[in-house]
Amino acid sequence: MELSLILLTVSLILCETKTTEPGIKGRLTLRGLQYGWQVGLEEIHKQLKTIEIPEVRGSVSVTILGRIDYYVSKLQIKNLDLSSSDISFSSDTGVNVFINKGQIQVSGLLNINSVLFSASSWLELSVQELTLNGTVGITCDDFGHGAVWNAGCSSNAGNVNLRFHGGAGWLFSMFKGAVMGPIHDALHSQICPAFSKAVENMEKVLINLPVTLSVDEAALFDISLLGPPLITEKTFDLLVKGEFDGRFHHWDLPLSPEEIILPDIDSRMLLMAVSEYTANSAGFVHYKTGALKINITDDMVSGDTFKEINILSFPKDQTAL
Ligand SMILES: *[C@@H]1O[C@H](CO)[C@@H](O)[C@H](O)[C@H]1NC(C)=O
Ligand SMILES: *[C@@H]1O[C@H](CO)[C@@H](O)[C@H](O)[C@H]1NC(C)=O
Numbered sequence: 001m002e003l004s005l006i007l008l009t010v011s012l013i014l015c016e017t018k019t020t021e022p023g024i025k026g027r028l029t030l031r032g033l034q035y036g037w038q039v040g041l042e043e044i045h046k047q048l049k050t051i052e053i054p055e056v057r058g059s060v061s062v063t064i065l066g067r068i069d070y071y072v073s074k075l076q077i078k079n080l081d082l083s084s085s086d087i088s089f090s091s092d093t094g095v096n097v098f099i100n101k102g103q104i105q106v107s108g109l110l111n112i113n114s115v116l117f118s119a120s121s122w123l124e125l126s127v128q129e130l131t132l133n134g135t136v137g138i139t140c141d142d143f144g145h146g147a148v149w150n151a152g153c154s155s156n157a158g159n160v161n162l163r164f165h166g167g168a169g170w171l172f173s174m175f176k177g178a179v180m181g182p183i184h185d186a187l188h189s190q191i192c193p194a195f196s197k198a199v200e201n202m203e204k205v206l207i208n209l210p211v212t213l214s215v216d217e218a219a220l221f222d223i224s225l226l227g228p229p230l231i232t233e234k235t236f237d238l239l240v241k242g243e244f245d246g247r248f249h250h251w252d253l254p255l256s257p258e259e260i261i262l263p264d265i266d267s268r269m270l271l272m273a274v275s276e277y278t279a280n281s282a283g284f285v286h287y288k289t290g291a292l293k294i295n296i297t298d299d300m301v302s303g304d305t306f307k308e309i310n311i312l313s314f315p316k317d318q319t320a321l
C-alpha cells in the first residue's frame with residue numbers, strides 16, 4: 001500500500017512537469033461511462049466466475065458428535081448478479097464502482113472428519129446483499145502510459161445461505177450453522193483482494209499498450225498521455241500528445257499546439273478533438289522525410305500539358321527560381 005502511494009506521487013510529479021497542450025483531447029462523459037459499465041459488466045461477470053476461491057478449513061464442536069474437522073474445496077462461483085450497481089467519476093482520482101444488493105452463488109465440496117465417521121457432500125452457498133465500494137485511481141506513468149491503482153475498497157457479504165446436495169443431508173444440517181460463519185468470512189475476505197487483483201491486471205494491460213503507433217515507412221504517431229486525466233464529477237478528459245514524428249529522425253515542429261476547448265455537452269458519450277497541430281505535424285514529417293517530394297520528368301507529361309504547366313505555374317519573372 002505504502003509503496004503504491006509512493007509510486008503514485010512520483011508518477012504524478014512526472015506527469016505534471018509536462019505542460020504542453022495536447023494535440024488530441026478525448027472526453028468521456030458520465031453518460032458514456034455508464035454505458036461502458038453496462039457493456040463491461042458482462043465481461044466482469046465472466047471474469048469473476050474464473051476467480052479461484054481458496055479452500056476453507058476448520059473444526060467445530062458439535063453436541064454428542066464431538067469435534068468435527070471440516071474442509072471445503074473446489075469452491076467455484078456459479079452465478080453472479082451485480083446488476084444493481086452504479087459507476088461514477090471520483091473527482092481528481094478516477095472511477096468509483098458501487099455494487100449494492102449483489103448476489104453470488106458458490107458451489108463446493110464439503111468433507112468432514114470426526115472420530116466416529118467421515119463424509120462428504122456438495123454444497124451450494126448463496127450470498128445476498130453483497131456490497132462493494134471500490135475506487136480505481138487513474139493517472140499516467142513517466143512514459144505516457146495510462147496507469148491505475150486501487151484507491152480504496154470496502155465490502156460486505158450480507159446474508160449467507162447454505163444447501164447440501166446428496167450425502168447425508170441431515171447430518172450436515174446439524175452443523176450447518178457452525179460452518180456457515182467461517183465460509184462467509186472466507187468469502188467476504190476475498191472480495192476486496194479480488195478487486196485489487198482486477199486492478200493489477202488492468203495495470204499490466206495498460207503498461208504494455210504502445211505509446212507510439214507505426215504509420216508508414218516515414219512516420220510514427222505519438223499517442224502518449226501528456227498528464228494524468230482531468231477528472232470531474234461529470235467528465236474525464238484525456239490529454240494525448242497526438243504528434244507525428246519521423247521514424248528515424250526527430251524534427252522540432254515550428255509550431256506549438258493551441259489549447260483545445262471541448263464543448264460542454266452531457267448528452268454525448270464521447271467527444272474527441274484532433275487539433276490542426278496534429279494534422280500539420282503529419283504534413284511536416286512527410287515533407288521532411290521527402291515523402292511529399294516527387295520529380296516531374298519528361299516522360300511523365302506530354303508536350304502539351306508540360307507547356308500548360310510552364311505557362312500557368314512558372315510565369316516569366318519567376319522562372320529564375
Ligand atoms: C464509497 O467510498 C468512498 C470513499 O471510500 C466514499 O466517499 C463514498 O461515499 C462511498 N460510496 C458509497 C455509495 O457508499
Ligand atoms: C529526384 O531527383 C533527385 C536528383 O536526380 C534524386 O536525388 C531524388 O532521389 C529524386 N526524388 C524522388 C522522390 O524520386
